Amino acid sequence: MQDLGTALGRAEPLRDPRRARVNPRGAYVDPIIRPARIADLPSIQRIYNREILEGVATWDIEPWTDAERLAWFEEHASDPTLPVLVAEMEREVIGFAYLSLYREKVGYRYTRETSVYVDPRFHRHGIGRTLLTTQVEAARRLGMHTLMALIEASNEASIGLHAALGFEGIAHKREVGRKFGRWLDSVEMELLLPLNPPD
Numbered sequence: 149m150q151d152l153g154t155a156l157g158r159a160e161p162l163r164d165p166r167r168a169r170v171n172p173r174g175a176y177v178d179p180i181i182r183p184a185r186i187a188d189l190p191s192i193q194r195i196y197n198r199e200i201l202e203g204v205a206t207w208d209i210e211p212w213t214d215a216e217r218l219a220w221f222e223e224h225a226s227d228p229t230l231p232v233l234v235a236e237m238e239r240e241v242i243g244f245a246y247l248s249l250y251r252e253k254v255g256y257r258y259t260r261e262t263s264v265y266v267d268p269r270f271h272r273h274g275i276g277r278t279l280l281t282t283q284v285e286a287a288r289r290l291g292m293h294t295l296m297a298l299i300e301a302s303n304e305a306s307i308g309l310h311a312a313l314g315f316e317g318i319a320h321k322r323e324v325g326r327k328f329g330r331w332l333d334s335v336e337m338e339l340l341l342p343l344n345p346p347d
């Protein structure tokens with residue numbers, strides 16, 4: 149883990165490197181979690197496309213074009229049950245999270261898939277936890293019952309984050325993905341929210 153002071157080019161270690169509430173001048177600042185806006189799309193693109201090119205958290209291979217990202221945003225903006233959240237610190241978007249449909253069929257209407265991405269400069273400072281906690285709360289308010297996370301099996305950070313919020317591992321699928329010339333396993337983690345729907 150890189151501490152935030154190092155990430156921001158500071159010589160001095162921070163007083164509490166696990167806290168995200170630090171700006172480049174070393175002051176403690178709470179990140180703002182808010183709904184995404186169109187103006188956030190370049191930051192979302194930067195964070196996600198880096199992961200496409202360098203990581204296996206997403207199994208996309210080609211970076212998204214700006215047109216694809218705009219279409220994605222408009223799809224989410226048109227459906228209140230598919231919220232996109234961003235974490236903003238000092239007017240910089242440093243992470244995002246969103247809900248998407250788990251499956252298209254109507255029977256899956258109380259289930260959503262969660263996704264969360266944090267700029268690597270700010271990993272392990274509580275941003276992912278804050279984003280996902282807010283996302284889970286949003287899902288609860290939206291009347292969702294089941295949240296699913298589909299995670300590459302060696303992604304200890306994501307598995308740890310979801311486990312910390314109460315998600316349970318329910319499936320391990322072997323060699324269902326391929327990227328960078330190797331097979332990838334996926335794990336599915338699930339969180340059930342209390343809900344008794346009318347139908």
Ligand SMILES: CC(C)(COP(=O)(O)OP(=O)(O)OC[C@H]1O[C@@H](n2cnc3c(N)ncnc32)[C@H](O)[C@@H]1OP(=O)(O)O)[C@@H](O)C(=O)NCCC(=O)NCCS
Pocket residue numbers: 166199205206263264265266267270271272273274275276277278297298299300303304305306308309310312
């Ligand atoms: C997964 C990810 C979102 C975590 O975000 P983060 O801001 O770094 O995580 P947090 O600092 O909020 O950590 C919250 C908890 O998650 C767990 N966790 C986070 N990083 C971890 C790691 N590298 N190893 C093990 N557990 C980890 C810990 O339980 C942690 O709590 P703690 O710090 O009190 O021990 C981030 O690593 C990331 O963006 N990775 C690349 C994209 C990705 O994998 N997205 C998920 C796709 S399924």
